[in-house]
Amino acid sequence: MSDPTPSVSGMRLLHTSDWHVGRTFHGRPLLADQASVLGGLADTVRTHGVDAVLISGDLYDRAIPSPEAVQTVTRALEDIRAAGAVIVATSGNHDSATRLGAFGGFLAAGGLHLRTSPTRVAEPVLLHDADGPVACYPVPYLEPEIARSAWGLDGPASHQAVLARATDDIRADLAARPAGTRSVVMAHAFVTGGSAAGSERSIAVGGVESVSADVFEGFDYVALGHLHGRQTVRERIRYSGSPLPYSFSERSHRKSAWLVDLDADGAMRAEAIDLPVARPLASVRGRLDDILVAHADLADHYLEVELTDPVRPVDPMRQLQRRFPYAVKLSWQPEQDDPRSLRDRAPASGAMSADDELIDDFLSECRGSRASRHERFLIDGALAGHRQAEAAG
């Protein structure tokens, strides 16, 4: 299929990322949900006449995805392509760069641009509209070690250094292009100013995982991936977030994709297009009996339940699942602290009781009363005797 002829001025892009196809949600398979949401993405493309879909990394959840996941992604991409947009996709920290980018050269001919190699960051995918070319630079997730050795960089490995080098190369290439070439950069990183949703995998290297946003200055639009919440770091630097919620902390997020219009003069407009919700998330807290009789509207939600019963309830999950088949997460946080649960909890981690405190606890637990004054004297004698014996030999 050849590139569609640009019909309207201005480039219309759809920015999405972090599909994580194949991921399970607290043990529940999400493939069906993902398939439906991604289908919604294709509908959006069709509805809004999107020219190109930018997928900024983490298409798959694992380096070697299951066959079903591969099938789902293939179908999604085909649908999008059929809807009339080209696709530019990069690999994220979850994908295997090599596997995802297989046959990239051949796929490019069909309108699917897969860029997963760090050495080609400065080679743009050229998209054309009536106003001119738009140079789209897909930067895959750069593992600092590998990128550093590939480029022969000195100094310690860090995301900052590697991305700085990548963007420098991009700027150099851009400078070599005709003036007025609009630039779009895709990257998969944790940019300072963004907030994580908790379901992202840490990419910290040497304890640092974030990159300053200044690195991405000077481009018309920067399509970022990795964080699962939709957010705007800077006007032209945005995260699209994941199309589905992948943790209960995202239950309030409105999952969407950015619809970006780039005019000839570099003006940019961005609009968030909501994506269909496959199954909403909810979080409930209270006593088991109360929960079981209330919340009828949450029966089809993925449910996170926090039980506050003073006594641990028996077989709560089964009871809950009889009513809420999609209850997936359960924890028990009793309201008042009874001595038993106190004991179950750790003493402040790291604070080990001293020997005579331990003996005191022993006495109170096994006998019911703590040590009397004379008994304390005896205990001290016993401990001193042991210390002396140890010191002596």
Next chain:
Amino acid sequence: MRLHRLELQAFGPFPGRIEVDLDAVGADGLFLLCGDTGAGKTTVLDAVAFALFGRVPGSRQEARRFRCDQADPGLRTEVRLELTVADQRIVLVRTPEYERPKSRGTGTTTEKHKVVLRWLDGGPAGGPTDGLTRADEVGAAIADLVGMTAEQFFQVVLLPQGQFARFLRSDTDERAALLERLFDTGRFGSVEDWFATARRESGARLRDLDDAVAQTVARVAEAAAGPVPDQPDEQWLAALRDRAADVAESTADAFRSARARQRMAGRRSAEARRIAELVARRAELQRRAAVLAEAGDRLDGWRAEVDAAGKAAPVVRALDAAAAAGAAAASAVAARDAAVRQWLTRVDEVGAPLRSVAALVPAGTRSGADGWPDGWDEADASGQLLFPDPSGPAEPEEALVEWNPTRLDLDDPDPTALRAAAAGDREQAGALAALAAEAEQQQRDLAALTDADSRRVTLAAELDQVDAAAAALPASITAAAARVAAADQAAARLPDATERAAGRRRAAAAATAVPELLEHCASAEAAAVAAVDAHHRAVDARHDLQERRIAGMASELARGLTAGEACPVCGGCDHPAPAPAASDAVTPAVITAAAERERQAAGRREAASAAAAQARLALEEARRSADGAEAAAAAAALADVLAEVAELRQLAGSAAAERDALELAQQRAGTVRDRHRALTARLSAEDARMAELRVRIAGRTERLEAGRAGFPDVPARRAALLARAGAGEAAAGASATARTARAGWIEAERAVEEALRHSGLADVDAARRAAAVDVDVLRGRISQVEQDTAVVREQLADPELAAVAAAAEDGPDRPDPATVAREAQSSAERADRALEAASGSARLARERRHRLDEAARALQAVWQERLPVLEADAELSALTDVVLGRGQNHRGISLRTYAVAAKLRHVVVSASARFSDMTGGRYSFESTTERDSRSRRTGLTVAVRDSWSGQLRSAKTLSGGETFVASLALALGLADVVAAESGGRLLDTLFIDEGFGSLDAGTLDQVMDTLDELRAGGRVVGLVSHVDELRQRIPDQIRVVRGPAGSSVQVHAAAL
């Protein structure tokens, strides 16, 4: 424990040497060992275990084959591990036991198991600085440093494939042992022991006190003479004391009344006795008076006897004296006779005529019938004899005159004569004294003569010897002189010989060197020829190149052409058809290079020629030195000369010694001569002395002969004369004594007659009879009777007796006083006995009371002492029971178990948090206090809480993947707690061998998230897995690659 570096050689599937820098690989906290199945991933971990403990986990240990089969036979199997543990940096090098082919010969030999532990930072203070090489020492050191046995290590640090769940599933005893070891809760065990010991001691003390109480109670009971009650207490004690007091008082009262009665009876008895006595006495006195009157009649007779005895006494005395004198005279005569006989015997013995000193009586003096002069009995005033000598001088003179002892009157020998004879003998003896002294001297001289003779003999022998020696000397002197001359000669010839030897040596050396030099020369010449050839070739080459260049100059020039620029050859600016570049264009550089080579070749040629010339020169030199001789002959000649030199040297060396010998011989000759002279002189001296002695001896002999006069020698004669003199004097004394005694006897007889006449008695017998009466006795009797009579009269006049007499006459029917007295006496005796008894019982009661009081005080004191000890013991005993898990301890857990359980709780809590994370909040750990069915310990069971069902499940009911996650969580929890407690000393490193394959994608993700967090904690976790997903996620990898010739290792690390 932090591993730094691991090196394997010919170990497992690795035939070569593998080096892994674990510091670099684990710098990020997490690394992956990946590779194909059987490549050797697990072997890397096995190597760590092997280096530390000499064994590997699991079934691979049973095979004990560590050596790589494909390794070179000469390459040793060895594992080297460098690590830091317990703040000490050590390196371990260990070789397993394996068979290898012998380096010499056929067959195999066993390479023994060897291990070396070295400290890289100096080692602990006081430890071995060279390291340890004995397996048992190393094992002990490792156990000490790591703090765990191999088994425990494989449960906690290195979770081996298929066995990671051991800690999770281990039984309580095993788990308790591991936890105790890790957390050092053994000290609570010693606290338990302390309590048990303290309780035993306290119990012993209490028992001692109880014994003391029992003893004191027994004492009390004994003092009270009562039984020992079951529960002795204060009341019993008080009752006893009261009773004893009562008894004491009552007996005291009884005693007092008995004493009063006794006194009364005594008085009555005394009175009765007195009266009876008086009566008896009177009767007695009267009887005695009657007796005495009788005796008075006999008094007169006794008085007459006394008188008669008085008169007879002196007569008797005189009789006795006369008897004594008679006896004395008889014995004196006997003695005199004996002495005279003795003297006569001596006279006969001596044989020499008696000579006595006598005064010669002038002629005409009358002599008696026996030849002796009248008045023989009367010696003259000087005690000398008078002797008739008709031809004698007119006046009496003294002379020694011969005297015949038969002239003595043996009945009454004259003492004076005897004395004179003795004096004559003494005088003769005195005359011999001087002669006796001479005899002694003669003896001495004879002895001296003998000595001198023997000395002379000795001297003569010596002289002979010396002469003989002197004869031999001259010859030895001559010989020594000759040897000295020879040595000097040899010394003179030595230098010349040495020089000849040097010359021959040179020749020999040269001869040996010739063939070698010949060879060297030949080779040098050959080299020179070769160098010349090379040079020629180089020259040719250069020429050749130059020609080619010139030939191709055209194309070279053509290359330099540019359109519009002038051509250097023709000046044209058009270059329509420049010459093509020759394919073999020669550049100036090439020429230069060729020229260089030529130059070098020339240099080498020069050098080679020079070398050849030198070699030839050397050869000629050598030939000349060898002087045409062959090597062997030259060597032989050299040997000859060297021998000669040696001989001469030896002789010359001995010169000094020979000279000394000569001197010595000469000295000796002189000495011998001196000696000869000395001996000769002494000999002549001895001869002279001997002659003198002989003369003296001869002179004396004659005199001595004369003086002997029939005796063996002079002193014998003198002695005999002295003896005779002594006997004579003795006889004289005895004779004088006899005479005196006889005179006395006659006198005594006369006195007896006188006394008898004076006494008026009839005869001697009557006197004796009268004197035989015992006068004293009679006198005594007389006075006694007179006395007694007077006394009796006096006593009868006593008024007391008169009273009694009166009383007795008054009432003859009154009871007999004696009887009365007897009765009173017996009642007094009865009263006495009663008093004694009462006194005894009173004393007994007092004593008993006293003893009882004392014992009671002692008992109270002991009770006082015991009370606090009892309380303390009870408290201690109760506490000890609790500590040991008994008594009031309703949970039945001992302190030690509780401590271990407490630690386990910490571990479980920490692990539970991780477990919950890794299972999406579903599972967590709980430690239960149920009693394990097989063990006494409690509180050490770890169970899994399923929050979905709220049930507590045994860890054994988890699935494979869940078990892996649980074990991992436990290992991490254990590591957390140990790190918090020991400052991270111990469980810094964790290895997990496989198990990830049993996890589904979601769980694997969660596990990896957890492990990712460890990176920041300074801990190092090493994973072995073939799961591809992990390869993606963990950048630091050790890839084990399997090849046909064995495995090898590639390390990808961020820090590299």
